[in-house]
Amino acid sequence: MADTNHVKKVAIVGVNGTVGKYITKALLSGGKHEVTAVTRGDAEIPKGVKVAKVSYDDPASLTKALEGQDVLIITMGTRAPKDTQQKLVEAAAAANVAFVFPNAWGIESSYGALGTDTLLGPPAIAAMRRAEELGKSAWIMMNTGYWYSHSLATSSAHGFDLNNKTVTFYDEGTTKINNITWEKTGDAVRNLLSLPIEPEGGNGPTLSDYRNKQVYISGWLLSQKDIFQHVLRVSGTMESDWTIKYEPAAQRYEEAKKRLFSGDRSAYNQMLYARTYYNNGDGNFETRHVLENEKLGLAPETPESLDEQTKLAFELAASGYKY
CATH class of the missing domain: 3.40.50.720 (NAD(P)-binding Rossmann-like Domain)
Structure with missing residues (x-):
């Protein structure tokens, strides 16, 4: 039947x-x-x-x-x-x-x-x-x-250039957004x-x-500085090994938007992520809604699984990964 x-x-x-x-x-x-x-x-x-x-x-x-x-x-x-x-x-x-x-x-x-x-x-x-x-x-x-390893491997996304040990923090780098x-x-x-x-x-x-x-649904709620701690641990580096920059998220968004509407389609990633990192809670949907992870039988993520995904991001970046 x-x-x-x-x-x-x-x-x-x-x-x-x-x-x-x-x-x-x-x-x-x-x-x-x-x-x-x-x-x-x-x-x-x-x-x-x-x-x-x-x-x-x-x-x-x-x-x-x-x-x-x-x-x-x-x-x-x-x-x-x-x-x-x-x-x-x-x-x-x-x-x-x-x-x-x-x-x-x-x-x-x-x-x-x-x-x-x-x-x-x-x-x-x-x-x-x-x-x-x-x-x-x-x-x-x-x-x-956002898909964590993909975003971390893409320098115009979470702000990390893993190959060149450079990170650009949006505002103070403490705004948390959902990742999976x-x-x-x-x-x-x-x-x-x-x-x-x-x-x-x-x-x-x-x-x-x-x-x-x-x-x-979500895997982790993370800020750029949360991510940085995993990047440092996985890479065995210290903050002093990295070039660290700070840039207002709104400024980064507007600059990318101007480039995009001038015909530079490569600016879209920067525009997307910079806007999501605005310090107004937009990128943190779990404060507005109930996550369905448990109802859908999804196992909780762990710090170890986040390290594994961070390692994957390094591998993707080293391979020249482009989205």
Whole structure:
């Protein structure tokens, strides 16, 4: 007898992307879901993943690709065409996909001026509203904080140039923001999609609890100076070995914004992180919302796991990693 109280078929846009590949890996490892890559090209697809080729200029191809799917997960880079997400949301509705995860991974992009200033809020909110207007797919928004090792390895993000032992602290370097690992993000999605859709006689969480709602998970709440202590320990260095600078977060944000709107797209990372580090609590969503880590069965992080992720950041930086 078919199990109609659990989602099984999950379509993912961006299975090879920064976070998409970890969501895909987690779903496959759970053994409960059938994953389909929604893709335009001939990129190599992970073993065990089905493929649905589409054209974003052909709405019918998108709808066909999503027919029979229970869930659509959208992960895209910031350089994706602005109308792509809306096309996917509309196709999901046309195909009667029950749940859509909009492209809103990371900070709480729907939160006030933070979302507007980082340019992430308007498309995320538009996707949520469009799904509600169409009335076929419930949206679920994942707020996770920044991916720690990626952010630490990228000098324009958390402010650390690990290869050259330089750090730029925003303001005093004490503003705390949420961080997470790629792996925990994938595990959170898998565990959420493994919940029964409706109650099964107990009081545990259900997938329906999250219809048209935001989900908040996090690994660590950290300031730059918190991170610096782990950087020093992992690298076996002292503060005197590092070149330390201080810069107002607002000044750093405005400078990057000016560069970005003058055509320098490489300035976006600096703009994004500098704005999140404003000393007003914007980047600390766990003071505003209850974290769902425990409900979703996510193990607590430890200082040791943070050191491991710090080591990974050093390895990424040494390899020339670019986001």
